[in-house]
């Protein structure tokens with residue numbers, strides 16, 4: 001199952017709106033075949049593994065998510081496992097998709113297959129957090145990336161920010177982008193940094209959707225987001241008051257314009273995330289800036305934080321990584337639990353999950 005989980009993780013960021021699943025077929029202690037959900041979400045993991053095996057009669061299938069029970073563009077995986085002659089299926093996690101939810105396991109059992117569930121379930125839940133969030137809450141899982149100085153600043157007082165962290169950390173950010181369905185920044189970041197938000201390495205991967213949150217779409221009409229033909233879609237989350245010429249420019253560029261209601265501080269991020277969930281996004285990476293990150297935190301919408309911290313001090317005159325959160329009591333501050341720490345060149349990467 002650990003192997004099935006790691007195969008599934010290859011698909012993270014690649015398979016939306018579908019989950020990234022892994023499948024291993026074993027018989028008599030020998031590995032027959034491996035499979036994982038393909039880019040775009042199909043074929044499913046089980047179908048890939050079955051196709052790769054010569055003969056699965058009497059085999060055990062380890063699958064990181066309950067095999068599907070519905071006929072969509074492909075026949076149900078539970079049916080495929082039955083027809084392949086598998087005698088035992090081991091599953092990590094049930095699939096909450098109402099078309100599946102227990103029906104996949106029931107189909108297998110009815111066909112006389114021995115079914116074991118909840119093997120390495122907590123790990124599977126962690127890997128599937130984005131898919132689970134989309135299906136059960138209608139919004140993607142949100143990862144907030146913060147690359148900062150030792151003292152939590154993201155630029156000097158004059159705005160200089162390239163580069164606080166080293167090349168290894170920037171490479172790690174590429175991998176982080178590749179494992180998310182979409183990368184999002186606020187309008188200020190789009191104006192000040194003219195970011196590309198593309199994958200510069202790992203270009204064989206399905207590129208994340210590039211999302212900018214901008215109330216009035218007053219965004220630069222030059223730079224990579226406006227001009228490149230990298231094939232990575234651009235989606236713009238905006239409010240009601242968009243000038244016709246801005247609307248026309250971004251429409252002509254092929255961007256998707258998504259209108260979102262306002263709240264008292266900006267766009268209502270809960271609604272914005274619902275709109276992304278409805279379009280199939282399961283894993284969203286927010287790369288700043290401080291205003292957008294703060295509004296997500298204030299709304300309780302940040303599920304994970306990935307920090308890259310450099311050994312440089314910028315001091316209180318440097319730009320803070322977050323806009324004010326309006327917190328006075330420490331007990332009101334959003335808290336995260338440390339999950340992982342790694343050394344990346346001269347910097348550290350740390351991953352936190354919401355408590």
Ligand code: AOF
Nearest residue numbers: 018021037044045067068072073077097
């Ligand atoms: C599996 N194995 O590898 C994946 C599954 O639109 P469809 O027909 O491809 O179905 C999508 C649903 O199938 C998705 O919501 C989830 O419930 C399941 N995904 N199931 O057996 C897989 N990716």
Ligand code: ZN
Nearest residue numbers: 044068076077
């Ligand atoms: Zn399936």
